[in-house]
Amino acid sequence: MVKTLLVVGGGAGGMAAASKAKRTNPELRVVVLEAKNHVSHAPCGLPFFLAGYFDDPNMLVHYGPEVFKKRGIDVLLRTKATKIDFSGRIVYAIDQREKEYEFEYDYLVLAMGAKPRRLHIDGEDLDCVYYIRHIDDGIPIKQKLKKAENIVLIGAGYINVELAEAFIHQQKKVTMITRGDRILSKLDPDMSEIVEKDMIAKKVNIRKNEHVVGCEGSNNELRKVITDKDEYKAEIAIVGIGIEPNTDIVNGSKIGFGIRRTIKTNEKMETNIENVYAVGDLAETKNIVTGKPSWFPLAHVANKMGRTAGSNIGGVDMKFFGAADTTFVKFFETAVAQTGLSTKQAQSENFEVKSVKIEALNKPRYYPDASKVYIKLIYDSKTRKLLGGQAIGGQGVDGKINVVAAALYAGLRVEEIFQLDLGYSPPFSPVWDPLIVASSVSMRDLIRKK
């Protein structure tokens, strides 16, 4: 008898699971329910769409439903799951016209993703601000952008840094407001400060330790954003203050939850309910540095989770061991990359945290576009094991941090980075690769101990 895999949510994780399951076991019937208008979309591309680096929003969709149709996967758009009966193996859903459906399944993949955290001002959301999460969110902003001059970004995380570039690139006046005392708080303060200076130099008005309390405007036209300290002219305001797992539909069910209301999974991406998997921004995974349960709502992690679940459902064992929180972001020429634990995170995990930070050029000084790079390696001074790495600079910092991510996976000690045969050629790196230098400097500890 033909078995059915039902996937709830057609984002990165869900579509990866659907595709991999179908490819692994072509006998499987695979159905995807997606509440919105697109599957396999790439909301990470929105800042670049808004920057005007490209104008066709269809570029943000990797594959349309017709491609999945060809792969033998049924995609039902604008079909929102409303309830799951795990005992009866039924998912209830409604379409746009509120028509009700029931879907039976043998295997279920939960992939509803995450939703933006709301501002929650006086118990109510502001209706004058945008949240960017889905590609459909981008089009009205791009429309409005033509006439807007002042833009307020609320929150100082990765996406808002990308949006700041997008809007500065469009000659807009950009204000970034954060409740925190710095931007990009995943980085160590001495590193985030470098990015902050670059942003200020490019005229981003960064306001720290400020709380948005309201906004003013009329007829759907925003005029200003008001904080506890000041007010800012704005025709567009965008909130990016984090996300939370979109797990309302399984609240109160027998499914097991993990940290921060994620759904608990094992390395096969199985939940506590037989034949039910969870992948993507709503699923828990492991931090490969600490070995502890963690939440990494990142597209590339979602993809790997989806592929792992799909392979297992298709009948070929596969495990996903976890992630290291590797994140990249670019603000004009300043590339920022980090992986593993920050100093603060490492301290809260009770490591004996030490770090080494170096400043170097990313290429020999005679090479035309040589530029400065900062590398920070964070390690445990007891075991000498690497715990994390951060890099800021021009071309190549992403590659350096990927090397650190590989080292974290392999459990290397900080001085072993010196032993890695990182290549050298003037267009790519100086003869002493900055990572090798950082590792060398870390060895000074060992000498002093003698």
Next chain:
Amino acid sequence: MVKTLLVVGGGAGGMAAASKAKRTNPELRVVVLEAKNHVSHAPCGLPFFLAGYFDDPNMLVHYGPEVFKKRGIDVLLRTKATKIDFSGRIVYAIDQREKEYEFEYDYLVLAMGAKPRRLHIDGEDLDCVYYIRHIDDGIPIKQKLKKAENIVLIGAGYINVELAEAFIHQQKKVTMITRGDRILSKLDPDMSEIVEKDMIAKKVNIRKNEHVVGCEGSNNELRKVITDKDEYKAEIAIVGIGIEPNTDIVNGSKIGFGIRRTIKTNEKMETNIENVYAVGDLAETKNIVTGKPSWFPLAHVANKMGRTAGSNIGGVDMKFFGAADTTFVKFFETAVAQTGLSTKQAQSENFEVKSVKIEALNKPRYYPDASKVYIKLIYDSKTRKLLGGQAIGGQGVDGKINVVAAALYAGLRVEEIFQLDLGYSPPFSPVWDPLIVASSVSMRDLIRKK
């Protein structure tokens, strides 16, 4: 009593050893003998100097002797070691005016580097060709370049590919002649072919399976280079057909030799003679993939060897575990990177060689400068261990191959690359990093085996 470290040869390895030894033990007297005019030079920068990317040849010298003087290191330029008495611990040398000197030592570092392989036409070298090895070699070529129109490059290795870019950039007509049947023979043929096509597209006249037999000219003015098949107009001809360890001075001594006339060393860079170390392009090291003795005459390897020897001489134990032959080269927009064993090398080491090759974009297709990238991973199908990696494409291939180099050091299996938390952000990579894709594809074997 003050002990003396004598370093013979002031290139990358020698100066790294001198600096590290002095820093580790400031009591040490450190003397460097250098036969030519510069220490701490960067001949790897010559192609870019000749390309006109910069014009001051002093940029090719990292530090002048005065910097080393400040560090407490005596540098004697134009002082050529002529004989070593290992039993008496004396190095004999002559200066420019053939004046003789004797230097006693407690520790000795041999760092004379390598010398270019000669053409050996009819038992004699052509005197109408240039060899590029030392920064002094660059200046006369740059002079001559002003009036030259046709340039012949003999050999098709990394440096000549860089020189081809340099001269094409200067609007010269470039012919590259090789005895082999392809360029960049360290790469697998399906990979080197990609680079070759790019070079041909940029009008490099590549002549394969041809032997240079002579040249014509008069008054030090070259007119043509003659091969066994044809002849080529040329005002400048440059030979880059490899190098060999510069170990003449210790021939016949009791020092132990390794493969290809390198000096045999252990992981501390000690030779078989007490207190005598060898570093840089004349020293043997280990291939971290095979564990076997190997020769990697590369500047970044020389630096690491020097630092290791210097640390040990200074009294702090340090080991250098070897290298993986990681090499980068760029030809205009085409970046080429490889590490570990090629398919052919792996076969000759009796691995059960398999490989996976993928073509992908280096960024999402909507990102303005997304470009094609080819990734090849070579592995042993019995143990599944990675043996090598090759990448060609635009921005980022160096970083990918550095990740593979880290994986080789850690002894990872090809499917473990999938587990590495390589970062994703549109300006840096597609959501499925090409390395992750290659690893995924390699897993198809495992499924088929079932």
